[in-house]
Amino acid sequence: MDCHETTALLQAYSDDELDPVRSAAMERHLIGCAECAARRDELAKLRARIRNEVPYYPAPQPVRARALAAIEAATAGPARPRRERWGWLTAGALAGSAATVFAWFIGTAALEWQATSDIVTEAVANHSRATLGNRLVDVASSDQHTVKPWLSARLDYSPPVRDFKEDGFPLVGGRLDYLDGRPVATLVYKYREHTIDVFMRPVDSGKPTALRRPTTLRGFNVAHGSAGGMECWAVSDVNMDVLTSLVQHLTSTAS
């Protein structure tokens, strides 16, 4: 690859859009050519400055409220899918001798689902209340050695607190919330301009939590994880892949 071609493809290279063959050819050229390497460095410098200095404007609260109002005004309500589900259940109950066993199974599953969906609903409510109001954190610190003792002093357990700044999730602080009728440790992380709340509590050995799959509620994503006797729910408007990646970090380092 020569200087002419390198210059033409430098943007795509920097944006990680080159195929592996040309990418490797370009890397070989950049090792030998100081001028092209300087161009690459300038571009990298500019891009780093854009990402660090230029503001990202997340939607302010009125935008969210107006969007919800528009949806409310346009749709007739969420009644339809529910009616279908009941219709299906009714058909199942009428289906003969297996119906009793079947109904018992559905009933148990529904109860369990109800319990976790309450926790998910509460977690999402906590998250939106905190991000919409101005009480994002009770203790603002990126230092786990500040956040952990603060939380431990106010709870009957000591949640693991780790900063994942290097992985793109800087810890910004901690907060106390209520979840499932008990105080819970909330760790607040950032991902770019997004806020991620992680509700962390000991696993209740009496009732294992049913939610294992990630879920979405009113536009917020919720992911669950557990390790080392603790379980957590992460809630945010970041996409699910990002959220589950944080949960993996949390569960792989929980002590």
Added chain:
Amino acid sequence: MKLPHVDRKRFEEAVLPQLDAAYNLARWLTRSAGDAEDVVQDACERALRYFDAFRGGDAKSWFLTIVRHACYDWIKRNRPAEIAPVEAEVIEDAADPAGLTPEQIVMRDATTAALDEAIAALPAGYREVLILRELEDLSYKEIARVVDIPIGTVMSRLARARGMLQRSPVLHSIRERSAGRG
């Protein structure tokens, strides 16, 4: 506007997670907080009307395409002079924000605001690909879909946008560094 056939849950799951990206794009294209709010509202209403045509998949590109159209319609109505053909060679001069004195340039360069001003001064066609790439982290393919241009054009517009920033007078600290390599 009543659209009882719209599946509300499905719509909320598709659109609500994109509101930050939508507002950010609208904010950078209209360059005004209040106007961006109105544009996102308009985009939500359009999305409700067009939701039947959404077949699942990439909700972000789909919604940002609508937001972008809403932005340009808004600009056309309210500030038609801003819509300039991006292909024209002359617009490179437009990257220079209205006649700054050298003192003003030095003043501005002292703050980090210089870089956003330089971006805000880019012609819209360049500004949008830059914002979608650098702030939304969209791939060339996704940007091509949102802006409705070929992938090659995405690449050349990005190159032009970044080139304009590197040469922008409000950012001469970058220029100095690059001039030093001669």
